[in-house]
Amino acid sequence: MAEKKLQPIIIKRVKKTAHAAHGGAWKIAYADFMTAMMAFFLLMWLLGSTAQGELQGLADYFNTPLKVAMAGGEGSGNSSSIISGGGTDLTKAHGQTRKSEAEKNRQKMSPDQARAAVARQDAARIKALQSKIDAIITQNAKLNEYRSQIRIDMTPDGLQIQIVDDQNRPMFDSGSALVKPYMRDILRDIGAALGEVENRISLAGHTDAAAYGKGDRGYSNWELSADRANASRRELVAAGMPDAKLSRVVGLAASDLLEPENPRAPANRRITITILTREAEERLLGKSLPVIPTAQLPDEKTDNLPAKAAP
Numbered sequence: 001m002a003e004k005k006l007q008p009i010i011i012k013r014v015k016k017t018a019h020a021a022h023g024g025a026w027k028i029a030y031a032d033f034m035t036a037m038m039a040f041f042l043l044m045w046l047l048g049s050t051a052q053g054e055l056q057g058l059a060d061y062f063n064t065p066l067k068v069a070m071a072g073g074e075g076s077g078n079s080s081s082i083i084s085g086g087g088t089d090l091t092k093a094h095g096q097t098r099k100s101e102a103e104k105n106r107q108k109m110s111p112d113q114a115r116a117a118v119a120r121q122d123a124a125r126i127k128a129l130q131s132k133i134d135a136i137i138t139q140n141a142k143l144n145e146y147r148s149q150i151r152i153d154m155t156p157d158g159l160q161i162q163i164v165d166d167q168n169r170p171m172f173d174s175g176s177a178l179v180k181p182y183m184r185d186i187l188r189d190i191g192a193a194l195g196e197v198e199n200r201i202s203l204a205g206h207t208d209a210a211a212y213g214k215g216d217r218g219y220s221n222w223e224l225s226a227d228r229a230n231a232s233r234r235e236l237v238a239a240g241m242p243d244a245k246l247s248r249v250v251g252l253a254a255s256d257l258l259e260p261e262n263p264r265a266p267a268n269r270r271i272t273i274t275i276l277t278r279e280a281e282e283r284l285l286g287k288s289l290p291v292i293p294t295a296q297l298p299d300e301k302t303d304n305l306p307a308k309a310a311p
Contacts, residue, residue: 115279122277125198126159129275133161133193143189146182157280158199161190164258165269172269175212177227184235190273191239200247200281202274203236205229209254209263226251232271247281 047055130152137143137150149169151162163186165171171183179187194201205225212221229249237243259265276284 118278122158122199122279126154126275126277129193129197130154130159133190136189136193140189142182142185146186150186155274156277157202157274157284158277159275161273161275162258163187163271163273165266167266170266170269171271172228172231175224177224177231179231179235187232187235187271188239191236191241194236194245194273194275195240195242197245197275199245199275199277201241201245202247202272202276202284203229203233203249204256204272204274205232205251206256206258206268206270206272207253208265208268209257221253222251224251225253229271232273236273247276247285 050058133152137147143150146169149164149166149171151160151164153160153162163171163183169182171180172178173180205228207221207225212219212224226249229251233243233246233249254263254268257263257268258270259267262268274280
């Protein structure tokens with residue numbers, strides 16, 4: 001044993017050191033994740049409880065976010081969307097609209113200038129309507145046949161369309177308000193042309209000076225002219241002219257003869273359709289009226305005034 005070589009004894013010691021600091025970055029990441037999840041579930045809840053119209057408003061807003069700034073029109077604040085604001089002025093809490101130069105100029109106008117501007121618009125609109133009706137009559141072979149019985153003139157009250165009787169081609173049966181077939185065709189085509197006119201319309205019936213039976217106490221030319229005007233109104237409305245555009249329907253009998261030198265001439269028996277200017281409308285109705293766009297005409301009843309002599 002003594003001869004055996006002694007072997008060294010090796011002692012291994014593990015040196016213990018402190019762990020390195022990891023910091024709290026993971027806590028911030030976890031907090032961001034939880035915040036995002038809460039926002040996601042809140043969004044899902046809001047979408048589930050929002051009406052379809054409001055969702056469509058949101059979709060439209062995000063599809064065209066620059067619509068107000070680039071093209072004008074309604075801002076998002078005054079639309080059906082739940083998003084408020086919109087427009088170029090960031091100090092405004094509600095939606096804004098871009099005003100055109102014409103609107104700005106109108107705001108600077110005096111009442112007289114504004115009235116003159118409306119008169120110019122009326123004149124241009126009525127002139128275009130006259131051309132349209134002339135073209136309809138010219139291009140329609142059936143109407144062109146009755147061209148001599150249709151008279152279109154510009155008057156101080158507006159565009160006047162007169163459909164007159166002919167000796168061999170009356171518009172109504174004698175002493176009756178029954179519309180003849182060709183008269184119905186004329187009224188229907190004119191009514192279709194008047195469907196999109198913004199101005200109001202006056203409708204009048206006329207007779208000649210021949211007495212109607214015992215008209216002093218019974219049914220007279222006054223009632224006959226009023227009934228014929230109302231029958232014409234029904235044909236115009238059936239063709240598409242809104243009833244609310246009529247400002248008055250009157251029977252004038254023989255008080256406003258077309259040919260005063262010949263009181264019994266067939267041309268005195270006629271229907272007069274007048275597309276009124278703004279000034280004439282205010283004058284006839286005796287009050288100032290606001291400008292009414294076609295799409296916003298009130299649902300009014302036709303004002304069937306009692307027949308009376310023209311002043």
